[in-house]
Amino acid sequence: MTTIESRPETATKAPPGAKRRRRVHPVIVIALGAVLVVALTYVLPPFRNYQLATVGAYFCVTAGLTVLTGLNGQLSLGHGALMATGAYTLALAQNRWESLPLSFALAVLVTTGVGAVIGLAAARLRGPYLAGLTLAVAIVVPSVTSTFDETFNSDQGLSVFLEPPPEQYPMEQWQAWLCWAAALVVVLLLALLVRGRFGRDLRAVRDDETAAKLAGINIARTQVLAFVVSAACAGVAGALFAYLAQSVSPGAFPLTLSLFLLMAIVIGGLGSLFGALWGALLLVVLPALSQSVGEQTGSQRLEGNLALIVFGVVLVVVMLAAPGGLASIPSRISRLIRRNR
Amino acid sequence: MKRMATAALSVVLLATAGCTNDGGGGSGSGGSANVPGVTDTEIVVGTHMPLTGPAAGGYSKIAPATKAYFDYVNANGGVHGRKITYKIKDDGYNPANTQTVVRELVLQDKVFAVLNGLGTPTHTGVLDFLKTNRVPDLFVASGSRSWNQADKYPGTFGFNPDYTVEGKILGTYIKENLAGKKTCFLGQDDDFGRDSLEGVQKVLGPVAAKESYVTSNPNVGPQMGALKAAGCEVVVLATVPGFTALSIGTAAKIAFKPQFVVSNVGADPTTVGKALGAGAPLLEGVVATNYLPLNTDDANPWIQLFKKINAEHNGNAEFDNNIVYGMSVGYLFVQALQAAGKDVTRDKLLEAVTKNGFQGPGLIPLRFSATDHSGYGGAQLTKVEGGKAVFFGTPYTTDDAEGPVTAYQGQAVTPPQNGVPAA
Numbered sequence: 001m002t003t004i005e006s007r008p009e010t011a012t013k014a015p016p017g018a019k020r021r022r023r024v025h026p027v028i029v030i031a032l033g034a035v036l037v038v039a040l041t042y043v044l045p046p047f048r049n050y051q052l053a054t055v056g057a058y059f060c061v062t063a064g065l066t067v068l069t070g071l072n073g074q075l076s077l078g079h080g081a082l083m084a085t086g087a088y089t090l091a092l093a094q095n096r097w098e099s100l101p102l103s104f105a106l107a108v109l110v111t112t113g114v115g116a117v118i119g120l121a122a123a124r125l126r127g128p129y130l131a132g133l134t135l136a137v138a139i140v141v142p143s144v145t146s147t148f149d150e151t152f153n154s155d156q157g158l159s160v161f162l163e164p165p166p167e168q169y170p171m172e173q174w175q176a177w178l179c180w181a182a183a184l185v186v187v188l189l190l191a192l193l194v195r196g197r198f199g200r201d202l203r204a205v206r207d208d209e210t211a212a213k214l215a216g217i218n219i220a221r222t223q224v225l226a227f228v229v230s231a232a233c234a235g236v237a238g239a240l241f242a243y244l245a246q247s248v249s250p251g252a253f254p255l256t257l258s259l260f261l262l263m264a265i266v267i268g269g270l271g272s273l274f275g276a277l278w279g280a281l282l283l284v285v286l287p288a289l290s291q292s293v294g295e296q297t298g299s300q301r302l303e304g305n306l307a308l309i310v311f312g313v314v315l316v317v318v319m320l321a322a323p324g325g326l327a328s329i330p331s332r333i334s335r336l337i338r339r340n341r
Numbered sequence: 342m343k344r345m346a347t348a349a350l351s352v353v354l355l356a357t358a359g360c361t362n363d364g365g366g367g368s369g370s371g372g373s374a375n376v377p378g379v380t381d382t383e384i385v386v387g388t389h390m391p392l393t394g395p396a397a398g399g400y401s402k403i404a405p406a407t408k409a410y411f412d413y414v415n416a417n418g419g420v421h422g423r424k425i426t427y428k429i430k431d432d433g434y435n436p437a438n439t440q441t442v443v444r445e446l447v448l449q450d451k452v453f454a455v456l457n458g459l460g461t462p463t464h465t466g467v468l469d470f471l472k473t474n475r476v477p478d479l480f481v482a483s484g485s486r487s488w489n490q491a492d493k494y495p496g497t498f499g500f501n502p503d504y505t506v507e508g509k510i511l512g513t514y515i516k517e518n519l520a521g522k523k524t525c526f527l528g529q530d531d532d533f534g535r536d537s538l539e540g541v542q543k544v545l546g547p548v549a550a551k552e553s554y555v556t557s558n559p560n561v562g563p564q565m566g567a568l569k570a571a572g573c574e575v576v577v578l579a580t581v582p583g584f585t586a587l588s589i590g591t592a593a594k595i596a597f598k599p600q601f602v603v604s605n606v607g608a609d610p611t612t613v614g615k616a617l618g619a620g621a622p623l624l625e626g627v628v629a630t631n632y633l634p635l636n637t638d639d640a641n642p643w644i645q646l647f648k649k650i651n652a653e654h655n656g657n658a659e660f661d662n663n664i665v666y667g668m669s670v671g672y673l674f675v676q677a678l679q680a681a682g683k684d685v686t687r688d689k690l691l692e693a694v695t696k697n698g699f700q701g702p703g704l705i706p707l708r709f710s711a712t713d714h715s716g717y718g719g720a721q722l723t724k725v726e727g728g729k730a731v732f733f734g735t736p737y738t739t740d741d742a743e744g745p746v747t748a749y750q751g752q753a754v755t756p757p758q759n760g761v762p763a764a
Contacts, residue, residue: 045449047448050444146558155462155529155531155555156531156532159466164473244440246440246469250557251437
């Protein structure tokens with residue numbers, strides 16, 4: 001009685017003749033997740049709630065990225081830039097119209113549009129060339145903000161106008177609710193999407209383009225769609241980050257962010273939505289952990305740099321111990337047990 | 342179900358980590374008996390600093406110096422019997438990180454106040470958060486005018502002379518000493534550069550040419566080329582130390598030799614000279630401002646005190662103006678704590694800062710009052726001679742509006758015998 005079957009690591013790992021396990025509908029999993037999150041926000045102290053909110057925001061983008069990279073095989077190093085698009089759109093819209101729902105909608109819309117443009121170009125490229133294109137997109141963000149500094153205010157960025165939350169709820173709890181509401185909706189939509197025909201198309205294109213074409217799948221269309229879906233998720237995440245930080249600046253969306261996102265989904269388990277959750281969790285927990293370690297050793301210079309090392313080491317260790325990522329560990333263990341029985 | 346279980350487990354782990362660190366959690370919103378960050382023996386204060394990243398050069402030495410001064414005070418009995426604990430968090434000059442570390446300081450470490458948070462873009466983002474949580478936000482390490490909004494942010498106070506004040510003083514120097522020369526401007530593309538330019542132009546009128554740079558792009562070749570092409574004879578730099586070095590070095594490479602006039606925050610000769618390496622002699626004759634004693638002035642009693650503390654509590658780090666700055670911030674904070682009295686609360690601390698009357702290493706008075714939350718109200722000019730900055734002329738004071746730039750006649754004070762301000 002495992003969860004969503006349509007995740008690739010089960011789809012690719014499971015031997016063809018494996019007996020089909022019963023599916024739990026994604027709606028049930030998401031509903032359980034929602035209950036858990038709401039419960040947590042009442043138990044956790046404020047700072048942990050803020051971190052929980054950040055996990056939620058990261059979850060949106062890692063989920064989208066894992067569908068693109070894991071299920072469709074398109075490597076994107078530019079998701080940080082897509083998040084920046086969402087964040088800046090939210091900031092600009094929010095400062096002009098002061099309506100959060102409208103700003104969110106615009107942020108997702110604009111990022112989806114940008115994603116469609118990049119996706120159209122990306123569908124013509126393969127492997128390293130695709131990585132190169134998306135890398136360029138990630139690098140161009142600071143230059144765009146300083147070239148059009150009248151609008152984007154260069155390195156200093158923009159502050160975001162926000163209404164305080166309703167009186168009776170603490171700010172951090174409110175932030176956690178909002179971020180996780182968005183995250184769970186995004187993940188639910190993704191889970192429903194990849195369960196069906198679209199998911200099969202994605203995987204078919206990833207595994208063998210010629211075979212997919214023979215089966216009547218429109219390759220370019222599938223790839224562009226995958227990129228658009230993934231970009232929309234990044235847009236949601238970017239908007240959430242702008243909301244959490246109450247400001248946007250190019251420094252918040254550096255190239256390392258895009259690389260970290262990729263590392264996170266690989267460590268979590270490529271192509272798996274649960275892996276994306278693990279990745280999002282690591283993106284918040286590892287820097288915090290390494291910071292406290294850095295503080296305890298007393299070397300302040302270490303604090304900012306240690307997270308990079310820790311991430312690298314974790315990536316190496318996980319790849320050695322569980323090539324399918326963290327999300328594959330339970331199934332590996334259960335397979336081991338079954339074999340020994 | 343197993344995956345669900347592991348995911349759930351991880352979240353629970355996160356939760357328990359939160360609870361253990363927090364000791365059960367309880368919001369303690371500042372009643373008279375329960376002041377966050379204050380016990381009978383300890384006061385916890387926090388800051389956010391660029392210890393790594395593009396602005397770390399020079400600035401990363403400030404917070405350790407402040408901490409060293411607190412350690413010195415602690416070794417001498419503390420403030421009203423309480424020892425000061427200074428929590429330094431690295432934000433890498435990234436506003437997103439600042440959000441996280443300041444929340445950690447306030448919500449988890451329960452600091453009494455945030456002291457000397459560095460950076461205009463970084464600190465701007467946490468103003469609202471600190472206000473909502475009623476955390477005193479003292480002596481922000483930046484010259485932006487945003488800190489001086491007594492109505493909107495009653496808990497926020499600046500430290501540096503704001504960049505417009507400084508720009509007016511630099512402009513006055515150019516008007517009096519370099520009259521008729523073609524004056525140009527290179528500034529950081531944010532409030533720092535804009536405010537500074539505004540100050541310069543208030544005195545001089547429009548500059549002949551102006552250029553800007555961003556810290557994420559370490560190349561000022563095009564800018565310096567444009568200034569050279571415009572025939573500039575005087576170039577005002579509103580730059581952080583790394584970019585001061587870059588600008589002066591780049592100008593030398595293209596045989597462009599204007600008189601450089603540099604903002605205080607980017608003018609420390611030790612920091613800039615180190616970045617220039619073999620090109621350090623290029624700094625000769627550079628004009629800047631300062632409002633604290635200079636690190637090379639060994640005859641100054643403040644420098645003697647700070648050097649002693651630097652040797653005893655700061656591992657004898659290279660003594661530059663960043664250390665003088667950090668220790669001056671520490672001294673001012675201890676003054677404020679002393680003035681707030683034994684039964685210190687957040688409100689009492691703010692009251693003490695508002696009352697002002699602090700006399701310390703600064704060459705000019707602090708402007709703090711009920712309506713004015715900006716820091717020092719002026720500065721004195723310096724010139725690099727023989728590799729060292731030296732003061733010349735008198736200190737000037739002015740405001741960030743249309744007020745005149747006037748000479749300040751007040752006398753400098755000497756530090757107390759034991760180096761700790763009296764209650």
